[in-house]
Amino acid sequence: MQPVPSNSHSWLFNLTDPDPARRRAALDRQAELIATWSAGLRWSNTLWYQNGRSSDFSHSPRLTAEYDQAEAMQRNAIAQTLYSVAGGFSRARYQELDDSASESVPYAVLFLQWEVGFQHEWRTAAPWSPWELKERILRGFIKAGPLGWDEALLDLVMAAVNREHWCEDRWYAALARRLDSPELRNLLAEAAASTDPLVRLRAGYVSAVLDDRSTAVTVASWRRWLAATDG
Structure with a gap:
């Protein structure tokens, strides 16, 4: 800390x-x-x-x-x-x-x-x-970038994944790219196994954002990802 x-x-x-x-x-x-x-x-x-x-x-x-x-x-x-x-x-x-x-x-x-x-x-x-x-x-x-505050910002990203959506939370998905690490990937994998289906979806989207850096983190890309996942 x-x-x-x-x-x-x-x-x-x-x-x-x-x-x-x-x-x-x-x-x-x-x-x-x-x-x-x-x-x-x-x-x-x-x-x-x-x-x-x-x-x-x-x-x-x-x-x-x-x-x-x-x-x-x-x-x-x-x-x-x-x-x-x-x-x-x-x-x-x-x-x-x-x-x-x-x-x-x-x-x-x-x-x-x-x-x-x-x-x-x-x-x-x-x-x-x-x-x-x-x-x-x-x-x-x-x-x-995190400017030395990696741990605190990682906690904030995961808090956004594990709760209901709040206004402007979408920027945390883009911030996750700045914090990409084995620790973040492991935490996302844990969230992807949550009993809450919305948590699983948010964790899946952030993981997809990390895997494909060409994807713009927008409401539209979230909706496209959801549509493809539902399909």
Whole structure:
């Protein structure tokens, strides 16, 4: 298991702590930050309406100062949440990871682990959908590779195979190609022998994806594979 980073964001790892009290404290702290961000957003919107729905406040130094404060309030609050810290990895996936982006990798993994361990809290902890960020993070690992987090990502792939389908889970099949190993193949073979027919199908599809690298991992390819399997 990778060590928890020791920095100002390390408290975020309590979001997946098995101790309910520690997890609740982390959830409350993140909720306070999101509430502060929301207050800053409302402040910005109020000023925008007062200014005739324009962001040009150059005619009024007072409004300019207030608007700058409102925008800073939003930036400073959201920057401390897991959504922003983990998002640093997804934003960097289009380029080579620099040192600052690399620091966000453990939090990107944490974001995925949070969904697996505490799905309801993961879904309801923010006023926006978490699935877009989930997709961007998974696509980031598909592009960049596991970056030393092979074991944690392997667990996440197998969790997706062994549970009901959740939104954006399809990216785990593509990520499996980055994690291909005898261990993964053995785990998929075990899942293929499950008493749950849906688990058997998911394990079979991921195995097929590993065997044929030319197959694009899409909803369409999943449906074609299912049709061929049923046939």
